[in-house]
Amino acid sequence: MTYDYAVIGGGIIGTAIFNKIIRKNKSCILIERELDIATGATKANSGLVHAGFDAETGSLKAKFNVRGNYLIEELAKELNIPFKRTGALVVGNDLEKLNNLKTRGENNGVKELEIINRDKLKELVPNLKEDIKYALYAKTAGVISPYIFAIALAEEGVINGGDFKLGFEITNIEEEKNIFKIYSKDNIIEAKKVINCAGAGFNEISKFLKVEEYPIKFRRGEYIVLDKSEFVKLSIFPLPTNLGKGILATPTIDGNILLGPTAEDIEDYNTETTTEGIDKILGYINSTFDNVPLNKTIRQFSGIRVSCGEDFVVEKSKKNQNVVLVAGINSPGLSSAPAIAEFVVEELFEEKAQDKIMKRRSPYFTENAGKIICRCEKIGENEIINAINAPIPAITVDAIKRRVRAGMGRCQGGQCMLEVCKLIARNKGLKLEDIKKESKNSYIMFKGEN
Amino acid sequence: MKTDVVVIGGGPSGMSAALKASEQGAKVLLVDVESRLGGILNQCIHNGFGLKHFKEELTGPEYANRLANEVYKDKNIEVKLNSYVNYIDKNKVFVLTEKGQEIIECSSIILSAGARERTSGEIYLKGKRLAGVYTAGTAQKMVNFYGKLPGKKIVILGSGDIGLIMARRMTLEGAEVKLVLEIMGHSSGLRRNIRQCIEDFNIPLLFNHTITKVVGDERVCGVYYAEVDENKKPKLETEKYIDCDCVLLSVGLIPENTLLPKQTLREKFVVVDDERQTSVDGIFICGNVLHIHDLADNATEEGEIAGKFAGLYALNKLKKYVKVIINFSNKISYCMPKLVNKKTEGKFTIYMRANNNFIKKFITVKSGDNIIAKKFCVGITTGEMQEIEVEYSKVNGDLYVDIEG
Numbered sequence: 001m002t003y004d005y006a007v008i009g010g011g012i013i014g015t016a017i018f019n020k021i022i023r024k025n026k027s028c029i030l031i032e033r034e035l036d037i038a039t040g041a042t043k044a045n046s047g048l049v050h051a052g053f054d055a056e057t058g059s060l061k062a063k064f065n066v067r068g069n070y071l072i073e074e075l076a077k078e079l080n081i082p083f084k085r086t087g088a089l090v091v092g093n094d095l096e097k098l099n100n101l102k103t104r105g106e107n108n109g110v111k112e113l114e115i116i117n118r119d120k121l122k123e124l125v126p127n128l129k130e131d132i133k134y135a136l137y138a139k140t141a142g143v144i145s146p147y148i149f150a151i152a153l154a155e156e157g158v159i160n161g162g163d164f165k166l167g168f169e170i171t172n173i174e175e176e177k178n179i180f181k182i183y184s185k186d187n188i189i190e191a192k193k194v195i196n197c198a199g200a201g202f203n204e205i206s207k208f209l210k211v212e213e214y215p216i217k218f219r220r221g222e223y224i225v226l227d228k229s230e231f232v233k234l235s236i237f238p239l240p241t242n243l244g245k246g247i248l249a250t251p252t253i254d255g256n257i258l259l260g261p262t263a264e265d266i267e268d269y270n271t272e273t274t275t276e277g278i279d280k281i282l283g284y285i286n287s288t289f290d291n292v293p294l295n296k297t298i299r300q301f302s303g304i305r306v307s308c309g310e311d312f313v314v315e316k317s318k319k320n321q322n323v324v325l326v327a328g329i330n331s332p333g334l335s336s337a338p339a340i341a342e343f344v345v346e347e348l349f350e351e352k353a354q355d356k357i358m359k360r361r362s363p364y365f366t367e368n369a370g371k372i373i374c375r376c377e378k379i380g381e382n383e384i385i386n387a388i389n390a391p392i393p394a395i396t397v398d399a400i401k402r403r404v405r406a407g408m409g410r411c412q413g414g415q416c417m418l419e420v421c422k423l424i425a426r427n428k429g430l431k432l433e434d435i436k437k438e439s440k441n442s443y444i445m446f447k448g449e450n
Numbered sequence: 451m452k453t454d455v456v457v458i459g460g461g462p463s464g465m466s467a468a469l470k471a472s473e474q475g476a477k478v479l480l481v482d483v484e485s486r487l488g489g490i491l492n493q494c495i496h497n498g499f500g501l502k503h504f505k506e507e508l509t510g511p512e513y514a515n516r517l518a519n520e521v522y523k524d525k526n527i528e529v530k531l532n533s534y535v536n537y538i539d540k541n542k543v544f545v546l547t548e549k550g551q552e553i554i555e556c557s558s559i560i561l562s563a564g565a566r567e568r569t570s571g572e573i574y575l576k577g578k579r580l581a582g583v584y585t586a587g588t589a590q591k592m593v594n595f596y597g598k599l600p601g602k603k604i605v606i607l608g609s610g611d612i613g614l615i616m617a618r619r620m621t622l623e624g625a626e627v628k629l630v631l632e633i634m635g636h637s638s639g640l641r642r643n644i645r646q647c648i649e650d651f652n653i654p655l656l657f658n659h660t661i662t663k664v665v666g667d668e669r670v671c672g673v674y675y676a677e678v679d680e681n682k683k684p685k686l687e688t689e690k691y692i693d694c695d696c697v698l699l700s701v702g703l704i705p706e707n708t709l710l711p712k713q714t715l716r717e718k719f720v721v722v723d724d725e726r727q728t729s730v731d732g733i734f735i736c737g738n739v740l741h742i743h744d745l746a747d748n749a750t751e752e753g754e755i756a757g758k759f760a761g762l763y764a765l766n767k768l769k770k771y772v773k774v775i776i777n778f779s780n781k782i783s784y785c786m787p788k789l790v791n792k793k794t795e796g797k798f799t800i801y802m803r804a805n806n807n808f809i810k811k812f813i814t815v816k817s818g819d820n821i822i823a824k825k826f827c828v829g830i831t832t833g834e835m836q837e838i839e840v841e842y843s844k845v846n847g848d849l850y851v852d853i854e855g
Contacts, residue, residue, distance in 0.1 A: 272578045299571035301579060370548055372483060372534035412569040414585045418592055433598055437581035442668040444581055445592065446599040
């Protein structure tokens, strides 16, 4: 069949656009190179829904962030996923800068911004150092799981008629009579219109499409994850610099604490953690907070933010009216995703029909948990099996981890990883040694000489 | 359901505790999350178990079976497998089974849930998050339960006992153990394991070294490693690279004691008395969930103590005494227990771990100015628990343990 639309890239942007297209009752396929969706920048960021005061007034970032922040609340309810308006604070002693941020926020259309003093600050963040006196308090900021958000958007799209291809590595794209033929090594997908939201792989896809390429840059951000704690109950930022919003401390929607990110410009896409990066986070956090529960450290990771200039690129290709380009989606990309999707589908592609009523997706959790497999996070066998057999099946260890949190706890899968492998193998008719951690060749076990 | 004693965790300490509690006349429920009793012993298919307790050399599963057979013969003990204890309240244990949640009322609780392994995240291991980096215990399970190898060219970080055992195990399975790195100047493992698992197989073991970065694309393909300075910081000028397809971590065990009520007194370890009762009345604790034992035999001994007194407690037969504190010198990293009931007859044992290696020294226990126990030791290492017996009747005020001579 020839799809009305093909979305290339299964990150938060791709899944949001895919979902929106399905709501317009058009046929659509979501194409992802990896074995699961949300494996790039979407899985490795702060998980924040920003209020929208950071971006320059009039920019796409400002516009989409404020609109996205508004849309997410309703969308999360529909998708049956947790979202919480925890609030955010930008802390510092430079009242003028804080006031400027507040004014910018108000100009961007952000509601409920307030400058607070030490008393209120102490009440909100008991662990903040005494010498920090003021903060901009943004009540509309919140936290969400970025990968659960993307997975739920994609699943709902699939339940309502959308198609998807995972592990689909595009080798070429041809256009014939206004139909795109998208090739992989052993498959062809046909579509009338294409959205390139391939993130770090944007230019590769643009080359195939013979449309605009952008000078894409990579910026690495390292994070430290702490086990569940009440250390901070809302997101705490320093005053922003030209490198970004700075190192923050935030709760995640699951109750963990995230410390980070650093901001380091790098040449190649590389998600390693470094001594310098981790020391930088620890140094900053220890200078800003008391009682940091570093004994609860369970993991560190790096995420890569792509950029192509100051602002997002969300536009129709000037070379091909049937292609939309979405590039350089760094922060606040997660917060903006629903608004970007709305803009792409309703404005750029002019799909003005009312959204159709979508069939709801069901959560993986079940009262009948079965045997507990992940002891740290108390995840039962049946919940894992539900994720394996979900509309977008979880067939890797990390895919399970993202969906149900088995392996996310303090033992980091030490106790449950092999049982998870066994469940995937059994339910998918695979051999144990074929089970992968995440990507195509990330075999958990030794698979033979090659 | 109602019982006298609930034992949480069916490894060597939990099974021993259940048996002893039953011996006092108590009705016991032994709960375990796995589908069979034995705990981690089941994956320890090597020998060296039981020399102390059974006076013969057994494998881990054999040791587990001996205890399990006794447990299953005991009419006072009911075993509940595939059951996960969700939380505990004073006299209630909330258990998740395949059928849902069950509440068990009891008079005393013994926590014997074991330990978990320290992870790469807890030691801030640098590099990418790749397939092929596992804790040694996970690898042991992979090899011994699932019959699969984690890799063929192995670098092991840490020389704890599981790491040493896995160095030998991987070698016997045809893998090449290229290097064992230990950040400390000495191993925290047993001397016999260094000899039988490392030296006998000519595996290089580097002290004062650690991994500086794990590299690879999807699976590990190598590590950078370097010597560390006195602050355990890598000296970058000594950094080298070695090819490998698997990194195993043996960097410590952490008691999995999150089930204990919040108000339970904790210092470096959960504070217990010589009867292994915690600061919360009726909750006892033993085995690796209390502190890390070198030998299953020691965990059994501790389980027997906890089981006996938890049984007596449940039957209202446990007497109350004044308690004294065990203090210790800076040559000792910790003593177990922390508190002693001032009884008038019988003996108790103080277990202790030195924080350095010593040759031909005395372990002494003082009460006031009097030495009330003294023991000569040819060699004391950080890797091996020492023990010394003390008579209750000689205890007169707080105790002080030291290494002298």
